[in-house]
Amino acid sequence: MAEKTMVEAVRDALCDEMRRDERVFVLGEDVGGGGVFRATDGLRDEFGEDRCMDTPLAEAAIVGAAIGASINGLLPVAEIQFADFIHPAFDQIVSEAARLHYRSNGAWSCPITVRTPYGAGIHGGPYHSQSIEAFYAHVPGLKVICVASPYDAKGLLKSAIRDPNPVMFLEHKKAYRLFREEVPDEDYTIPIGVAATKREGNDMTLVTYGLMTRYSLEAADVVEGDDGTSVEVIDLRTVSPWDKECVLESVRKTGKALIVYEDNISGGFGAEVAATIAQDAFEFLDGPVTRIASPDVPLAPYSSVLEEQILPNPEKIADGIRKLAAF
Amino acid sequence: MVSVSDVPGAQGLSKDQLRELYYKMFLARSVGERERMLNRMGKGPFAVTGEGHEATQVGTAFAMTPGKDWALTYYRDIGVALTLGMTPRDLLLAHLGRAESIESGGRNMPSHFSSVDLRIVSGSAPVATQVPHAVGIALASKLRGLDEVAVAYFGDGAASVGVVHESMNLAGVHRLAVIFVCENNQYAISVPASKQAAITDLSIRAQGYGFPGVTVDGNDVLAVYSAAKEAVERARNGDGPTFIEAKTYRLVPHTSDDDDRRYRSREEVEEWEKKGPLIRFRTWLEENDVASASEIDEIEAKAMAEIDAATEYAEAAPTPDPATAMRHVFVEEE
Numbered sequence: 012m013a014e015k016t017m018v019e020a021v022r023d024a025l026c027d028e029m030r031r032d033e034r035v036f037v038l039g040e041d042v043g044g045g046g047v048f049r050a051t052d053g054l055r056d057e058f059g060e061d062r063c064m065d066t067p068l069a070e071a072a073i074v075g076a077a078i079g080a081s082i083n084g085l086l087p088v089a090e091i092q093f094a095d096f097i098h099p100a101f102d103q104i105v106s107e108a109a110r111l112h113y114r115s116n117g118a119w120s121c122p123i124t125v126r127t128p129y130g131a132g133i134h135g136g137p138y139h140s141q142s143i144e145a146f147y148a149h150v151p152g153l154k155v156i157c158v159a160s161p162y163d164a165k166g167l168l169k170s171a172i173r174d175p176n177p178v179m180f181l182e183h184k185k186a187y188r189l190f191r192e193e194v195p196d197e198d199y200t201i202p203i204g205v206a207a208t209k210r211e212g213n214d215m216t217l218v219t220y221g222l223m224t225r226y227s228l229e230a231a232d233v234v235e236g237d238d239g240t241s242v243e244v245i246d247l248r249t250v251s252p253w254d255k256e257c258v259l260e261s262v263r264k265t266g267k268a269l270i271v272y273e274d275n276i277s278g279g280f281g282a283e284v285a286a287t288i289a290q291d292a293f294e295f296l297d298g299p300v301t302r303i304a305s306p307d308v309p310l311a312p313y314s315s316v317l318e319e320q321i322l323p324n325p326e327k328i329a330d331g332i333r334k335l336a337a338f
Numbered sequence: 339m340v341s342v343s344d345v346p347g348a349q350g351l352s353k354d355q356l357r358e359l360y361y362k363m364f365l366a367r368s369v370g371e372r373e374r375m376l377n378r379m380g381k382g383p384f385a386v387t388g389e390g391h392e393a394t395q396v397g398t399a400f401a402m403t404p405g406k407d408w409a410l411t412y413y414r415d416i417g418v419a420l421t422l423g424m425t426p427r428d429l430l431l432a433h434l435g436r437a438e439s440i441e442s443g444g445r446n447m448p449s450h451f452s453s454v455d456l457r458i459v460s461g462s463a464p465v466a467t468q469v470p471h472a473v474g475i476a477l478a479s480k481l482r483g484l485d486e487v488a489v490a491y492f493g494d495g496a497a498s499v500g501v502v503h504e505s506m507n508l509a510g511v512h513r514l515a516v517i518f519v520c521e522n523n524q525y526a527i528s529v530p531a532s533k534q535a536a537i538t539d540l541s542i543r544a545q546g547y548g549f550p551g552v553t554v555d556g557n558d559v560l561a562v563y564s565a566a567k568e569a570v571e572r573a574r575n576g577d578g579p580t581f582i583e584a585k586t587y588r589l590v591p592h593t594s595d596d597d598d599r600r601y602r603s604r605e606e607v608e609e610w611e612k613k614g615p616l617i618r619f620r621t622w623l624e625e626n627d628v629a630s631a632s633e634i635d636e637i638e639a640k641a642m643a644e645i646d647a648a649t650e651y652a653e654a655a656p657t658p659d660p661a662t663a664m665r666h667v668f669v670e671e672e
């Protein structure tokens with residue numbers, strides 16, 4: 012089994028799916044030449060420019076055309092170059108893709124995948140750093156995946172492409188080349204909506220997703236080494252629909268819940284997790300359901316000094332674990 | 339602009355087809371009137387109809403092949419829906435939000451036309467969002483080697499929305515089989531055409547996207563049909579998109595919630611009533627001996643009988659089961 016970066020895993024998933032099913036095609040800005048992150052590298056050579064299609068610079072039309080193509084029998088994978096530039100397509104995603112099936116009483120469906128790099132930590136400033144999952148997790152009819160690991164990226168992207176519903180596939184851009192991981196060459200899928208317990212523990216449940224999974228795992232190791240607190244780390248992987256049962260079961264076991272996410276704290280997806288734990292596992296808790304996230308400033312300032320001040324990191328997470336453990 | 343008097347003939351249509359055109363136009367007019375009446379009677383909570391747009395809608399849809407070509411309609415397109423094969427019953431079931439409505443089973447507002455079999459794609463309410471779908475559908479047709487045509491309908495207000503321009507540009511780049519039909523009724527609710535655009539003929543915009551644009555008299559069904567037929571042929575032959583701007587006039591308020599006396603004079607509306615598409619075509623049919631006055635009366639009586647029966651049926655049809663409200667958020671896997 013080869014060790015791969017996440018961006019290689021994404022590329023592999025696209026390539027596999029395009030080989031497997033000729034209805035699959037990718038479209039977006041610069042995808043023909045391989046894309047600015049190289050996630051579509053080589054696809055045009057193998058599949059031609061019709062199936063790896065450079066589009067005009069127009070996000071609403073990219074998603075809108077993908078919706079139309081899906082209505083007419085294809086399985087489009089639209090790439091939005093940066094999540095920060097998806098906002099012009101919000102209407103197409105929310106009004107059209109998410110609602111088509113419901114509004115037509117199940118008569119029409121919209122099997123599109125919208126892939127986009129998101130997230131901070133790469134000195135991207137306020138327009139190359141945003142977390143957008145909460146906007147879309149709020150919308151019924153959409154599935155929303157956040158990946159930050161090569162193995163998960165490949166298995167979940169395949170599931171997204173094969174899913175008969177619109178799927179938002181958010182790839183943490185800092186994780187694209189941050190580390191390598193064993194990724195099977197053969198076909199495998201990871202079910203949408205199923206969390207992964209990436210570290211077992213008994214004293215606390217830490218719920219997270221995206222790049223914060225890696226940071227949380229680091230923090231959990233450090234704290235356990237220092238004072239023996241054993242933290243269970245759950246990577247949601249899919250934020251909509253999310254794996255409530257996995258989280259609740261763990262909280263019932265540990266009695267404590269720490270939720271870690273990179274997005275702004277207010278109205279971020281972690282707020283939904285916190286509310287659910289408070290409502291459905293109240294009698295098992297022996298400490299406050301706690302969130303660690305970015306404060307409410309536009310994500311993210313450009314200067315590394317400012318960026319580090321704002322974003323959660325392993326040290327901040329470790330502090331949060333210690334505080335909650337002291338309850 | 340081309341008008342009836344300039345049209346040499348019947349655009350290759352047979353007498354039966356010409357009568358069918360009139361039938362669909364009259365049906366569209368009368369379904370609209372019936373919906374507004376049911377609304378005033380307190381039976382349907384909302385009505386949005388297209389009285390005045392019949393020539394534009396029926397004339398363009400008549401050039402399409404139903405079930406093969408795709409229609410991306412907007413809320414005013416009763417005439418398009420009926421011409422392609424939806425029935426007064428379908429529309430009135432939707433108007434009353436009944437369970438059996440093929441548009442949406444009571445989920446969408448009325449006049450949000452939909453039929454999978456007829457390839458009338460379910461629409462939404464934000465204006466112009468359907469336009470890129472036509473482009474994507476045509477893109478898929480091209481990739482799949484199919485000679486289908488996708489027709490996107492929208493108003494003059496919607497023509498100002500950014501995604502229309504994005505869509506035309508993309509369609510132009512790939513020479514896709516899309517027809518953009520702008521039903522220019524000269525108002526977007528109360529905003530007149532002069533406040534919507536600094537140009538008179540919106541069709542000149544097509545130049546900027548590299549395909550032909552034409553402005554036609556949208557109250558002249560044969561002129562509209564002729565332009566649409568040519569556009570369909572061009573699209574089917576792989577020669578790319580066309581922008582058809584049909585100049586027309588909405589003879590009724592924007593919706594059942596609008597009072598158009600606030601923004602336009604009765605004299606103006608009356609002027610346009612005289613130039614209305616039904617009167618004009620009826621006169622043309624009589625003058626050219628396609629149908630006599632009494633034959634036209636028969637056509638109209640047949641349409642009214644169909645609408646009466648549809649009304650009765652729809653009123654008696656059951657409302658949706660509340661327990662189904664949660665269904666179809668996602669595709670239900672077998």
Ligand SMILES: Cc1ncc(C[n+]2csc(CCOP(=O)(O)OP(=O)(O)O)c2C)c(N)n1
Nearest residue numbers: 414463464465493494495496523525526527
């Ligand atoms: C994006 C958006 N903004 C505003 C509205 C509210 N609205 C509904 S119809 C309409 C006017 C549309 O006019 P036009 O496109 O000319 O079509 P017409 O109704 O005249 O046929 C407006 C402003 C809407 N539906 N969508």
